[in-house]
Amino acid sequence: MRHVRFPAQRVAGAAVDGTGSLCRLGDKARWYLPAAVIADLVGAAVPVALVFEAAQQARPGSCALAAALAWVGVQAVRHRYDRRALGESRGALPVLHDWLILIGVLAVARAATGESTPRLAALGALLPALLITLAVRKLTYRHLSAARREAQAVSRVLVIGEPAAAEDVIAHLAARTDHPYVVVGVVPVGPGSLDSGVPVAARLDADGPGAPLGDSAAVLAAVRNHRADLVLVAPGARFGGERLRRLSWALHDAGVELAVFPGLVEVSVKRLETLSAGGLAVLRVAPPVRRGAQPVLKAALDRTGAAVGLVLLAPVFLVLAAAIRLGSPGPAFYRQRRIGRDGVPFVMWKFRTMVVDADRKRAELAGANEHDGLMFKMRRDPRITRVGRLLRRTSLDELPQLFNVLVGDMSLVGPRPPLPEEVAQYDELALRRLTVRPGMTGLWQISGRSDLSWDETIQLDLSYVDNWSFTSDVDVVARTFRAVVDGRGAY
Structure with a gap:
């Protein structure tokens, strides 16, 4: 099979194991499972043993062993050790759910055995198990993400669908690396050209009286030739219903997995x-x-x-305000009219990072705009002061927006607050960003900030608007600290 580079980051057929073949999903690092089990056993047993020993409990060793086995048992029942699940999530909510189940199981055991260690001490002894499991999950997630950027630990996918639909699926999968799918072949249904560069493994006839009868043999041959692990179908007018049903029989009888793309993009599985x-x-x-x-x-x-x-950062505000005033003439704070939820305008506060007449000079620099959309961005903007460049690099210029959050104009997490002239040019798609409050941080900040294209910014904001949850906000806040330290895209 010839080696093909997809339109974006993911590579099909890259030589990653010395033989020119992809490392499959089953080839995840072998240390994931023992690391997870050992961390769970130690994280539950050692703290419980130490706390119960300090509390002079009669059987600290037995209690520690019971807690460790219960913690591993809960996660085994919840399929956290399955090969398919290892390394796939760094989310805190599933681990918290497991931990609460553990608390319930041990509470029942405590009542049945008459164990008398103080409840608060017993609960504190179990907390390290939660934290250690979270840390190991994050470690394996980051390792697996890095591996997948090199096309390792992936599933080889054969895409079936009408040419346009198949091309959309291929382009979407190729544009990102946070998933296990690498397309190794495509089976178009009916006539039509394909421009993705993915090898055409077979071509199915357009729907007709005898078309479904030849589907199974052609697809199974393509699966064998390209060593595919999964067949991904994009149904359409020429391929659906009874035809898809017959193909599913043949694939499942041959032990090949089948998945169907419903046509939805950027919709959280939680919905x-x-x-x-x-x-x-x-x-x-x-x-x-x-x-x-x-x-x-x-x-x-x-x-x-x-x-x-605002209370904790008051000294920081004073220091930054003094530095801004000493660094260049003008006020320490900058006020700007922005558009908030439902198109309602508000005044947004920031630390001033530019010269006083920066807004007037923007028109003169319009030709130097480095952004492909409605926003104006320059890496070497001459209007930014020396202190301002440091503030932008560290995102400290955004801190006064805490006032906007306090009065309800903004949220801690949300889409970027747009300018009125930007909103004036919004289409129907972009206007949906305004259905929630804008935020101090959001998916746009933890995903590249100014380095993102306009389309990427819009897609991230729409994904947030449609799939928002409280836990997703907590996750964004936590990841923002890393993005601020990293500083990529901040200018």
Whole structure:
């Protein structure tokens, strides 16, 4: 098979194991499983043994062993040690769910055995198990992500669909590396050209009286020739219903996995639910979260976080304000009109990072804009002061927006607050960004900031708007600290 570079980062057929073949999903690093099990055993057993020994419990060793086995047992029942699951998630919520189950299991065991260690001490002894498991999950996730950027630990995928639909699937998968799929072949249905460069493994006839009969043999031959692990189907007018059903029989009888692309992109799996109606498999897409407990928690986090931040950072504000005033003539703070939720304008506060007449000079620099969309960005913007460049590099210029969060104009996490002249040129797609409050940080900041194209910025913001949850906000805040330290795309 010839080696092909896809349109973006993912490489099909790259020589990563010395033989020119891809490392498959089953070839994840072998240390993932023992590392996870040992960390869980030690993380639960050692703290429990130490705490129970200090509390003069009669059987600290037995209690430690029981806690360790219970913790490993809970995660085994929840399939956390399955080969397919190892390294795939660094999220804290699944681990927290497992840990709460562990607490329930041990509470029942405590009542049954009459164990008398103080409840608070027992709970504290189990906390390291949660933290250590989270740390190991993050370690394996980062290692696996790095491996997949080199096309290792992946599933070889054969895509089937009408040419246009197949090309869309291939381009979408090739543009990112945070998934295990590498397309090694495509089977177009019906006539049409393909420009992706992916090898055409076979071509199925357009739908006709005898078309489905030849599908299975052609697809199975393509699977064997390209050593595919998974067949991914993009259904269409020429390939669906009974034809897809017959192909699924042949693939499953041959031990080949089948997946169907429903045509949805950037929709979180948390919003999807499979249903059955009259024998039809139905995919329900839940609406974005707009009401209930989660928005209340977000509002509480915003106001509380802003208030605490302003109090703790007051000395920093004074130092930065003095540095700005000494560095260049003009005020320490900069106010700018931005557009908020539902198109309502507000005044956004920042530390001044440019010369006083920067807005007037922007028109003179319009031809030097390095951004491909509506935003204006320059890596070497002459209007930025020396102090301002440091503030932008560290994102400290954004701190005054805590005032905007406190009064409710902004949120800690959300889309970037746009300028009125940008919103004036928005299309219907971009206007959806305004259905939530803009944020001090968001997916745009932890994904590259100014290095992102306009389309990438819009897609990240729309993904946030449609798939928001309280836990996703907590994750973005945590990842923001790393993005600020890294400083990429900040100028």
